[in-house]
Amino acid sequence: MTEKIIAAADGSALGNPGPAGWAWYIDETRWAAGGWAHGTNNMGELKAVLDLFEATAHLPETHLHIICDSKYTIDSISRWLPGWKKKGWKKADGKQVQNLDLMQALDAAIEGRSYSFEWVKGHTGHPLNEAADRRANEAAQAYRDGVEPLTGPGWGKGESSQEFPDDSAADTPDPETLAPTEQVADDAVEEARSCELQTLNPSIYGSEKLLGSLLHPELAWVVPTGQVTDRDTVLHYRLRACASSGPVEEVLATELGTEATLLVTRVPTDKGLLIRSSTWVLTGGSWKLRYRQDTRA
Template identity: 45%
Template sequence: MTLVAAADGSALGNPGPAGWAWYVDDDRWASGGWPHGTNNMGELTAVLDLLQQTADLDDDLVVYCDSTYAINAITKWMAGWKRKGWKKGDGKPVANVEIMKALDAAMRPNVTFRWVKGHAGHELNEKADELANAAARAHQAGSSPAAGPGFSSRRSSHDFSVTAPPEPDPDLFSLVDELSDEDQVVALERSLLTDEVRSDPAAVAALLDAAWSEVGRSGRVWTRSEILGEIGPLTSPVELDVLGVDRVAEGVLLLRWRGTSAAGEGTLRSSLWVRSGGRWLQRFHQGTPEG
């Protein structure tokens, strides 16, 4: 037998009132959260609670997540972090380390993760998202979220707290500070084309200036809040070919590049990056179809 579930997290403000939830069907689901947490905490804790509550089942477990951060952290990065004493490649502590340690203890060989695009009509994902958001809003209102029927009476409070501010995927930029300014900007621009970043609004937000805007390939003008609400993995990979990086002023770089889709469609793009608080942030982006 195979048990299929979805796990999701939500944060209002990130960090802010936060929730987590997993859902199998109307008789088997659970949710919880914190008055102050992050989206990534919610994503990870939803998986953790599902693993803990199904620990005594013999069924194979398939878990749908819309966060590649959660999937990669558990299936790709966790073993290396553990070998390094729960440190990242740059030697810094792993964010949400207590949750990661609990996940390491709870994981088992018959668990498989599958990525699903959020807010795209996947029934289980939509239910998990709805429950996680409801949990976050309950904490925002000062009340306790519905715990759900779950699978067992052995419930944990999952009383985790924010141990680090929201950041891009943990190992993605561990060496970026060793690069030149120009190479840093190119690396960060490339990261905005990856599923790992585009699947995590918090990771995208960490790369965009507060006053960010874009004139898209279609001519549409996007605001920061609009793009964070709609961004997701690309439908097909895009190859980035650097045309030039110009230093417009101190702490301001203009990156010009060509994006080529798998179908060979080309777009000329320019991105204005500004250095703020010791970090490079994208301030403006524009795309023009190549003639």
């Protein structure tokens, strides 16, 4: 038998960048959260994992299984980090690794640790992922509102671990056995995906300011009737434009270059299922929705 901790880690940024939060969650007696007045979703995702490793550093022999909905975070730690380190913390395109301080702290925190990651799609009802997401979002909202966030009990008073058979724990990926090529544009896809999810979050689209921070000044949004609407119209009718009636399914996510990403999703609404195509572009250091078309399925 080998000891194993199962935890979820998540991050949230309102506006991305904007007020940001992070959280990890094991159970009601063991969880932690925090954040910043200004940060990105990726910062929150990485910090949640880092704090989890640091909170369990007193259990170096225990396997840490982390549930995460960020492929960027999982790939950064499990695949790309060793190569970045060898190249002086440079990516394949020669640019400096983003969030370098967090990456270097993670490099130190995972040394000698036994760990594995499990990717889950966000906002699909996974209990641990939902618990971490809710706490990260609440921390981000606290920073937005200028109040102290709930930071949680940390490791708390729970049992040190759970026991599982040896074969239930996945091995930490060996970087030498993985494909050597790094997908440079994965940063762009992940950031756009995070922003897309924010446009579906009532706490975001309920605020004209927060939703507006995600919309390009020259936004063109084609509604199911074929009419082309602009940014001001979308903000005026934002509750109608952004509300969904159930989980959203991603159909396609692909880069259109390092500063543009196309996302295609299926969005259930009160008036039926929509096929939604969204083009996100990097403008002034932030990802903005430049074009969207909704078509009835």
